[in-house]
Amino acid sequence: MSRPTLASLASELAVSRQTISNVLNAPHRVKPATRERVQAAIAAAGYRPSAAARQLRTQRSMNLGMRLLPATDGINGAILDRFLHALTEAAQSAGYRLTLFCAESDEEEIRQYEQLLDVAGLDGFILTSSTPDDARTRWLHARGTAFAVFGRPWDSAGQPVAADHPWVDVDGAAGTEGSVKMLLAQGHTRIGFLGWHTGSPVGNDRRLGWKRAMSAAGYGQDLVTLNVEAEDTVAGGAAGTAVLASRGATAMVCSSDSLALGAMGQLRESRPGAFLRGGGPAGPDGQAAVVGFDDTPVAAALGLSSVAQPVEEAARHVIRVLTHELDGSGASLLSRGEGPERQLLLAPRVVERIPLPLAAP
Amino acid sequence: MSRPTLASLASELAVSRQTISNVLNAPHRVKPATRERVQAAIAAAGYRPSAAARQLRTQRSMNLGMRLLPATDGINGAILDRFLHALTEAAQSAGYRLTLFCAESDEEEIRQYEQLLDVAGLDGFILTSSTPDDARTRWLHARGTAFAVFGRPWDSAGQPVAADHPWVDVDGAAGTEGSVKMLLAQGHTRIGFLGWHTGSPVGNDRRLGWKRAMSAAGYGQDLVTLNVEAEDTVAGGAAGTAVLASRGATAMVCSSDSLALGAMGQLRESRPGAFLRGGGPAGPDGQAAVVGFDDTPVAAALGLSSVAQPVEEAARHVIRVLTHELDGSGASLLSRGEGPERQLLLAPRVVERIPLPLAAP
Numbered sequence: 181m182s183r184p185t186l187a188s189l190a191s192e193l194a195v196s197r198q199t200i201s202n203v204l205n206a207p208h209r210v211k212p213a214t215r216e217r218v219q220a221a222i223a224a225a226g227y228r229p230s231a232a233a234r235q236l237r238t239q240r241s242m243n244l245g246m247r248l249l250p251a252t253d254g255i256n257g258a259i260l261d262r263f264l265h266a267l268t269e270a271a272q273s274a275g276y277r278l279t280l281f282c283a284e285s286d287e288e289e290i291r292q293y294e295q296l297l298d299v300a301g302l303d304g305f306i307l308t309s310s311t312p313d314d315a316r317t318r319w320l321h322a323r324g325t326a327f328a329v330f331g332r333p334w335d336s337a338g339q340p341v342a343a344d345h346p347w348v349d350v351d352g353a354a355g356t357e358g359s360v361k362m363l364l365a366q367g368h369t370r371i372g373f374l375g376w377h378t379g380s381p382v383g384n385d386r387r388l389g390w391k392r393a394m395s396a397a398g399y400g401q402d403l404v405t406l407n408v409e410a411e412d413t414v415a416g417g418a419a420g421t422a423v424l425a426s427r428g429a430t431a432m433v434c435s436s437d438s439l440a441l442g443a444m445g446q447l448r449e450s451r452p453g454a455f456l457r458g459g460g461p462a463g464p465d466g467q468a469a470v471v472g473f474d475d476t477p478v479a480a481a482l483g484l485s486s487v488a489q490p491v492e493e494a495a496r497h498v499i500r501v502l503t504h505e506l507d508g509s510g511a512s513l514l515s516r517g518e519g520p521e522r523q524l525l526l527a528p529r530v531v532e533r534i535p536l537p538l539a540a541p
Numbered sequence: 542m543s544r545p546t547l548a549s550l551a552s553e554l555a556v557s558r559q560t561i562s563n564v565l566n567a568p569h570r571v572k573p574a575t576r577e578r579v580q581a582a583i584a585a586a587g588y589r590p591s592a593a594a595r596q597l598r599t600q601r602s603m604n605l606g607m608r609l610l611p612a613t614d615g616i617n618g619a620i621l622d623r624f625l626h627a628l629t630e631a632a633q634s635a636g637y638r639l640t641l642f643c644a645e646s647d648e649e650e651i652r653q654y655e656q657l658l659d660v661a662g663l664d665g666f667i668l669t670s671s672t673p674d675d676a677r678t679r680w681l682h683a684r685g686t687a688f689a690v691f692g693r694p695w696d697s698a699g700q701p702v703a704a705d706h707p708w709v710d711v712d713g714a715a716g717t718e719g720s721v722k723m724l725l726a727q728g729h730t731r732i733g734f735l736g737w738h739t740g741s742p743v744g745n746d747r748r749l750g751w752k753r754a755m756s757a758a759g760y761g762q763d764l765v766t767l768n769v770e771a772e773d774t775v776a777g778g779a780a781g782t783a784v785l786a787s788r789g790a791t792a793m794v795c796s797s798d799s800l801a802l803g804a805m806g807q808l809r810e811s812r813p814g815a816f817l818r819g820g821g822p823a824g825p826d827g828q829a830a831v832v833g834f835d836d837t838p839v840a841a842a843l844g845l846s847s848v849a850q851p852v853e854e855a856a857r858h859v860i861r862v863l864t865h866e867l868d869g870s871g872a873s874l875l876s877r878g879e880g881p882e883r884q885l886l887l888a889p890r891v892v893e894r895i896p897l898p899l900a901a902p
Binding site for chain 1: 602603604609611618619622625626629630633638639640641642643657660661775799802838839842
């Protein structure tokens with residue numbers, strides 16, 4: 181059976197194309213009996229208007245905006261790049277294009293929103309992070325602009341807070357909790373946490389999972405000394421690991437792969453053989469262990485265990501929920517009122533790897 | 542002195558704002574004497590119309606399109622991500638936004654061009670690669686659409702060819718030539734080349750630089766045995782290196798950091814101590830040496846020497862030359878006829894690093 185079109189549906193139902201368009205976009209204009217008949221036929225036929233037809237009809241730009249954050253060291257930046265690729269593909273499948281812009285601050289991002297709405301007629305925005313007491317989401321909400329956020333809302337104290345807008349996030353605490361459980365299963369008990377020195381809700385959330393798992397396993401007594409904060413770089417990871425090792429940690433759960441890479445290098449360098457032959461700060465099987473976060477290409481290349489975020493799934497859901505907002509009542513009729521979850525917390529996955537024997541004993 | 546505006550210029554010259562606009566956008570409509578007087582004042586005052594004013598006046602979308610290539614392994618993909626960031630920033634500084642789209646093939650990319658021009662009214666396109674006998678540049682040229690390419694044009698045999706359109710590229714052969722010279726200076730003479738197994742003009746160009754430098758130094762006799770091709774992955778690099786090492790190579794120039802990372806791991810694993818203590822396939826100072834290409838974050842993190850492409854400079858020049866095409870005669874009046882170079886080959890730089898002693902002897 182060929183795909184139904186507006187014309188074939190109109191012909192089948194003996195109504196005008198305008199009537200079908202009205203049922204989709206302005207149902208109040210259509211007599212209830214006709215509306216129900218058309219809605220039933222639409223649902224039965226699985227008709228979806230084409231992107232081009234929809235654009236002409238709705239006068240929308242079919243264009244979504246997103247601020248491109250400054251390039252980071254490339255290790256941690258890899259995750260946002262994967263998000264961008266998946267987002268572009270998902271948007272395009274839904275008939276939307278993606279417009280990128282830069283901003284130096286959240287305030288400038290808001291000025292860009294204003295200009296992109298007024299001058300370029302963008303339909304909505306994707307935010308790739310959420311800041312405490314976020315002025316951007318407040319502004320978009322007040323203006324009545326559709327948007328969706330990759331990141332949960334936080335209050336001004338950095339605690340999770342309820343909000344009305346659509347968001348998708350990954351449960352960071354569940355990720356570090358999983359890392360600790362993996363290390364406990366390997367026999368480690370002195371498991372340190374190597375986090376970011378700049379406090380952030382995302383960083384706090386990752387620390388929380390470590391604390392939770394350590395306490396649940398009965399190792400809650402040393403959480404203060406085993407918690408170290410460092411600059412989010414390879415050098416920062418090495419420095420923080422030196423401190424943790426001096427406090428007897430045999431394993432480290434890190435907030436990022438940059439930190440984990442530094443940890444790995446520091447352990448190998450400062451305690452020759454610790455990693456592969458035992459001795460030094462080593463766990464039960466003679467190995468110190470490091471787990472990163474974000475499962476970047478560096479982690480995969482070096483055999484570093486890391487927490488993998490389902491970034492592509494998050495991107496697809498962001499587009500799903502945002503286009504649902506934009507399509508409004510027409511789309512919800514098509515899907516019989518069942519929209520995508522407006523707020524979704526995805527579970528990450530710990531990828532366990534054996535470090536590459538870059539130098540044999 | 543405050544920045545001149547259209548209004549202040551009009552007042553100073555005692556002409557209407559429309560006259561100044563005509564001088565910029567439709568000079569044939571203005572009497573020669575007036576035109577020359579306005580042009581001189583514009584040049585003297587350094588007046589540049591604001592982006593918003595220009596958009597209203599020219600009815601352009603101020604929107605440039607670019608195909609986002611599929612995410613690669615993240616090691617080699619890092620360079621295109623840096624390009625994208627720099628491009629977005631440069632475009633925005635010039636008053637343009639960047640619209641991303643996906644395509645599975647060059648043919649689909651052309652269909653996207655057509656739709657983006659007709660439906661979204663895009664002003665021009667950026668191409669991030671150049672394929673032999675490129676159908677996309679032919680299409681854009683025939684349609685009269687402004688575009689600029691990151692990548693030289695190649696003929697159907699993959700040889701450099703002259704073309705009319707603007708492009709920016711990095712001289713890959715100069716990069717591998719520089720790598721060979723660095724290794725020769727370290728005392729290596731049996732320097733292998735580890736390239737991509739899928740033939741490509743870019744890959745051939747990188748091989749060419751190695752050949753040129755080896756021949757010039759009088760080591761041209763073994764170029765056939767010291768040239769190995771592999772899949773562009775870490776595993777491919779390890780496999781290719783095993784072959785090169787068996788042929789007595791003490792150093793490897795690689796077409797990518799993925800290959801170089803595999804080479805580094807293979808050398809360390811198969812010949813314990815070769816890297817740091819001498820023995821095995823080792824150069825004059827007791828070390829085997831590997832040079833990558835693209836200077837990715839992985840190379841920086843691991844102390845891997847690599848060829849750095851001036852990607853940000855390339856992105857800025859792409860925008861410079863493309864906006865110059867778009868601004869046409871108005872802009873060239875402002876810059877007194879001196880436009881940016883329409884075709885520019887940038888020199889890369891070899892970054893020499895000492896490998897991190899991930900495991901001490």
